[in-house]
Amino acid sequence: MHEFDDTADTESTTDRRSPTNTNRRRYLAGVGALGLTGLAGCLDWVSGQDDDDDPEYNQIGSGRADRELAGTPIAEMPDLEGTLEVYSGRDQFLVGQLFEDLQNYYDDFTIDPRYGSSTDLVNQIRTEEANTPADVFFTVNVGALGLLAGEGYTQALPDEVLDLGREGYQDPDGQWIGTSGRARTVPYNTDELDESDVPDSISEFPETDALADQIGWAPTYGSCQDFVTAMRIMEGDDATREWLEAMVDHGVREYGNEFQVAQAVADGELLAGLTNHYYVVRVLDNRNEPPIDMTYTDGDAASFFNVAGAAVMDDSSNSDLAANFVRHLLSAEAQDYFAVSRTFEYPMIPEVEPIEELPSFDDLETPDLDLQEFTQADVTETEELMRDAGAL
Known part of the structure; x- marks a missing residue:
């Protein structure tokens, strides 16, 4: 069995073409004048109570006040309650705030993250096998997701999770789903x-x-x-x-x-x-x-065009909670987080657009490549x- 090794797939923490045939990449011209400064690290979500004692998910200081949330809001998703072990190949600098926001929103929900390269985390899961404490594997490397799915370490996600994502950017057998691109x-x-x-x-x-x-x-x-x-x-x-x-x-x-x-x-x-x-x-x-x-x-x-994504571990003792957590990664609020905060990525639900300076998803001229073939x-x-x- 090959040891999975993709060398340096962790994301840097220091850190389409136009639909017309002319001026095909001037989408970012003038971005400095549009006030992007301050987007990184300034998207905070807090929990509160309205008159009916229902929690509200508030987006604070995103720098994109004119953006309206689209998709399924967190308020319409099942509550998260319990402790979840998340093996994250996505850097804490990029997703740690999102994890904190979800924990602040749900009083009885705790994420126990283990950050590292997807290489190290995949090999750790292989070593731990059925004894792995991981409930969710969250990674920037879709190849790692495909590898774990192919070796039987993941379980199928519920239809209500899979139905939220873009067609073609999830495992055909439902073992993982793309969360941003x-x-x-x-x-x-x-x-x-x-x-x-x-x-x-x-x-x-x-x-x-x-x-x-x-x-x-x-x-x-x-x-x-x-x-x-x-x-x-x-x-x-x-x-x-x-x-x-x-x-x-x-x-x-x-x-x-x-x-x-x-x-x-x-x-x-x-x-x-x-x-x-x-x-x-x-x-x-x-x-x-x-x-x-x-x-x-x-x-x-x-x-x-590649995606980051998530999967639920086959031996998770909290599989329902884990699946609902992945569902929350596809919520309107989380998808807007990926689009306008630290990552500036492409959202993976059709209702949410990227930042205005990027081509829309439909305007990208991507190669004719089956993502499943890539994961294999x-x-x-x-x-x-x-x-x-x-x-x-």
């Missing part, structure tokens, strides 16, 4: 490049002279390896190896994580990079009109291929 993008320095200077196809990047020694990536980072896995599925191992080798020969520059790549683009240290969309938003959120924007390739692996891919083979190509 992220698009692969190409950030570029707007002082040095126009949108027309960035190729529409990832295959053209190592052939673009302007990008020689001027493009960055984070090959040890889980999201970058997910992109390479998507390329393997779509193009085959041989073509992917050739592309990786060509990128190395073209002088692609390595960084520790994708937030650093986006920062380097804004600093003028790089002309372009390969990152998830929200790292660009975070740079814009923390700087005054930095020279950075992002584009999307035309439906190839570099525009892959062996990430260790991706790492081996990247090492063989000199990318790791």
Whole structure:
């Protein structure tokens, strides 16, 4: 049995293309003037009582006062009561506030989180087997969810949970569900490049002279390896190896994580990079009109859309509570949290839109890739291929 190892899939704590054929990535232009500063870390939810003694879920200081909550509100969901052990491959910086908010809302509900990389947590569950204390596995890495489901460590989620999510972004057998999403993008320095200077196809990047020694990536980072896995599925191992080798020969520059790549683009240290969309938003959120924007390739692996998600452990002694907790991750309030607070992700219920500066979900031009096929891919083979190509 392979040891699951996706190297660096934890999220950085320092931290589509347009529907028209023109101006296809100017969605973030002018974000600095729109008051994104203060969104990160300022979404607080508190519990209170109205005249009928029913709890109200209040959104405080989100910076998006004009956003109306959509979807199923927490008030219409079953109460959470008891103690839940959550193994979280999502960083505390990004989801800890959400956990606290839920505990503040429900007086008799406690989350006992265990934070770590999805790699470590998956291997821990494998070691613990039926004795694992984990009730819920919550992760940014959908491959880890697929692996645990495939090895029988998870149980099917109730229909009332699965019915909330987007079709195609959950396990066909109901073993896990996507809770938020992220698009692969190409950030570029707007002082040095126009949108027309960035190729529409990832295959053209190592052939673009302007990008020689001027493009960055984070090959040890889980999201970058997910992109390479998507390329393997779509193009085959041989073509992917050739592309990786060509990128190395073209002088692609390595960084520790994708937030650093986006920062380097804004600093003028790089002309372009390969990152998830929200790292660009975070740079814009923390700087005054930095020279950075992002584009999307035309439906190839570099525009892959991936999800974070959650599953209930098969041996959970609190399976009903665990399923209802996952249900709360798909509530109107939690989905808006993912969209406008620390993560700037794509919500995973159809009723909630991303922040205004991002293309809508329906406008993304993602590749024709079955997410289930992606979850069944062996990430260790991706790492081996990247090492063989000199990318790791």
